[in-house]
Amino acid sequence: xxxxxxxxxxxxxxxxxxxxxxxxxxxxxxxxxxxxxxxxxxxxxxxxxxxxxxxxxxxxxxxxxxxxxxxxxxxxxxxxxxxxxxxxxxxxxxxxxxxxxxxxxxxxxxxxxxxxxxxxxxxxxxxxxxxxxxxxxxxxxxxxxxxxxxxxxxxxxxxxxxxxxxxxxxxxxxxxxxxxxxxxxxxxxxxxxxxxxxxxxxxxxxxxxxx
Numbered sequence: 536x537x538x539x540x541x542x543x544x545x546x547x548x549x550x551x552x553x554x555x556x557x558x559x560x561x562x563x564x565x566x567x568x569x570x571x572x573x574x575x576x577x578x579x580x581x582x583x584x585x586x587x588x589x590x591x592x593x594x595x596x597x598x599x600x601x602x603x604x605x606x607x608x609x610x611x612x613x614x615x616x617x618x619x620x621x622x623x624x625x626x627x628x629x630x631x632x633x634x635x636x637x638x639x640x641x642x643x644x645x646x647x648x649x650x651x652x653x654x655x656x657x658x659x660x661x662x663x664x665x666x667x668x669x670x671x672x673x674x675x676x677x678x679x680x681x682x683x684x685x686x687x688x689x690x691x692x693x694x695x696x697x698x699x700x701x702x703x704x705x706x707x708x709x710x711x712x713x714x715x716x717x718x719x720x721x722x723x724x725x726x727x728x729x730x731x732x733x734x735x736x737x738x739x740x741x742x743x744x745x746x
Contacts, residue, residue, distance in 0.1 A: 554573070556574065556577075556619065556620040556621065557616060557620070559571070559573050559574050559620075560574070560611070560614065560616060560620055563608075563611055564611055564612055564614070571608055571611070574620065574624075575604055578621055578624055579600060579604070581621075581625075581703065582600045582603055582604070582624065582625070582628045583596055583597060583600040584702075585625065585628055585629070585632070585698060585699070585703070586599040586600050586603070586628055586631070586632050588686075588694065588698050588702075589629075589632040589633075589636065589691055589694065589695060589698075590632055590635055590636060590639075591687065595635065599628065599631045599632055599635055600628065602631050603624065603627045603628035603631045604624075606627050606631070607623075607624050607627050610627070618709075618712055619709070622705070622709050622712050622713060625699070625703075625705075625713045626712060626713045626714075626715065629695065629713050629714060630715075632691075633691065636691050681736055682732075682736070684735075685732050685735035685736050686698075686732065688731075688735060689728055689731060689732070692714075692724060693724050693725075693727060693728035693731065694728070695714060696710055696714065696721055696724045696725045696728060697725065697728045697729070697732070699713060699714075700725055707721050707722055707725075710725075
């Protein structure tokens with residue numbers, strides 16, 4: 536981030552509304568590092584979360600997230616905004632994570648953090664509603680742990696599509712762009728991943744009931 540312009544940061548417009556990604560990108564492409572910092576602040580949590588879900592290690596995930604933002608800054612002059620900035624950024628982070636996985640030859644070991652349980656869609660069966668009784672809270676924690684363990688058993692390819700679809704809420708087309716795959720491949724992977732998760736969760740449920 537070599538040049539910093541003399542213009543004020545674009546945290547919000549005159550009306551106090553959040554500045555759009557497109558405006559921040561244009562400013563950053565003009566050399567305003569503070570505009571890019573706004574984009575980093577906006578997406579660093581999600582980028583870190585995706586990296587951590589994929590590589591299963593917090594410190595490595597922070598390193599990969601930082602690497603992704605550095606690569607995004609360097610490649611920003613060539614970004615034509617024919618896709619959303621966050622989709623473009625996710626693709627860079629996804630590729631950084633996959634390069635790391637290839638080097639380490641990791642095939643899904645590790646544990647998930649609490650963010651998966653906390654990001655379940657509103658209205659889902661596992662979403663807490665109001666104050667929970669201790670027995671309800673215990674069941675939710677146990678369910679969250681079973682979900683994390685099940686997702687960790689998926690391959691990186693299937694884990695990625697589940698996270699991008701169910702946690703980040705990306706469309707099939709956006710996931711295809713991030714993972715550099717065909718839309719049909721994304722749909723196939725997601726179908727398999729959901730089916731596999733159902734089997735894994737059913738197996739753990741049956742094992743739990745038999746204890």
